[in-house]
Amino acid sequence: MNFNIYDFTSFNQWIDKLLYDNLPVFWAMIIEMTLIGVAFLLFYALVGLFLVYAERKVCAFIQNRVGPNRVGPYGIFQTFADFIKLLMKELIPINKADQFLFNLAPFIVIIASFMAIAAIPFGKGLHAIDFNIGVFYVMAVSSLGVIGVLLAGWSSNNKYSLIGAIRSGAQIVSYELSVGMSLVTIVILAGSMQLSTIVEAQRNGWFIFTGHVPAFIAFLIFIIASTAETNRGPFDLAEAESELTAGYHTEYSGIKFAFFFLAEYMNMFIVASIAATIFWGGWMPFHLGPLFGEWTTGFNIIMDYIPPFFWYMGKTMVVIFIMMWFKWTFPRLRIDQLLKLEWKYLLPINLFNIILMALVVLMGWHF
Secondary structure, three states, X not given: OOOEOXXXXXXXXXXXXXXXXXXXXXXXXXXHHHHHHHHHHHHHHHHHHHHHHHHHHHHHHHOOOOOOOOXXXXXXXXXXXXXXXXXXXXXXXXXXXXXXXXHHHHHHHHHHHHHHHOOOOOOEOOOOOOOOOHHHHHHHHHOOHHHHHHHHHHHOOOHHHHHHHHHHHHHHHHHHHHHHHHHHHHHHHHOOOOHHHHHHOOOOOXXXXXXXXXXXXXXXHHHHHHHHHOOOOXXXXXXXXXXXXOHHHOOOOHHHHHHHHHHHHXXXXXXXXXXXXXXXXXOOOOOOOHHHOOOHHHHHHHHHHOOHHHHHHXXXXXXXXXXXXXXXXXXXXXXXXXXXXXXXXXXXXXXXXXXXXHHHHHHOOOO
């Protein structure tokens, strides 16, 4: 079988055929699921550690500081040291807490992010599941994390944790509307909810360019709303240190706290991946159109040589940098300002934008 280093479809089919030809169906399926699970666990851990380090360096750069610079070259092992510290710390039992829900909450948060990342196409043929309702699936499973947040705040028997959890619930439920509607705007343009199909539809141009004004508005709303949905600054009202100590995870320590900490960064990675996939073409390279002259053919060929996975990761990292830029630039909003932004501004704009995109598609005004 011939393999294309840029297309993992034939490689995946070869592994699938090899397993099912030599093993019973049940064991072949179990081995496939185990391989995918281990790959995601490793990827999850590495990306989480990298993003913690990256945020410290981005924060230091924006605030004209140095950042981690002691443990390893440029402080690259600082995050590993912190991770080992969290693993070694004692798990402190909380008096009068609901122990079952208290212990269950961090697992719900981390499982929700695992389920969401499974549907993201990292490259051509490089995704675990490819539902024909992929956009709907990602929106559904990513919203399950709020259940873990609410359980953590309520079961901790701590008034600050409870207030943080209630804030987080109100915030996530509110901003999910804008996240969903901004994605629906692009679904109307693409004519499909399947993520791989949406990426393929951007072969001749990313939707952020070909979708005209409605696509650009949808992208801006998605970035703002998804930053709020992941409890990132300046929308981190659920973890406002000056008001609620640490918010809904105040009473957690050790590995359970690490789960909440890691899930926040992975949720940021997931929404950045969705933004890169839906608006920026996912793993599709950047191409120039014929309007730029004859030399664009050579430029496009050069762009095609860059592996699709690099395109996907590069776009995702740019979106993550924008979200970090948000956090370390703007002051934290009050809870009334946060909800007013969603219900008075983003939601009406989104509703109008969906109608505008439907009109653009109906009239054929997109590129």
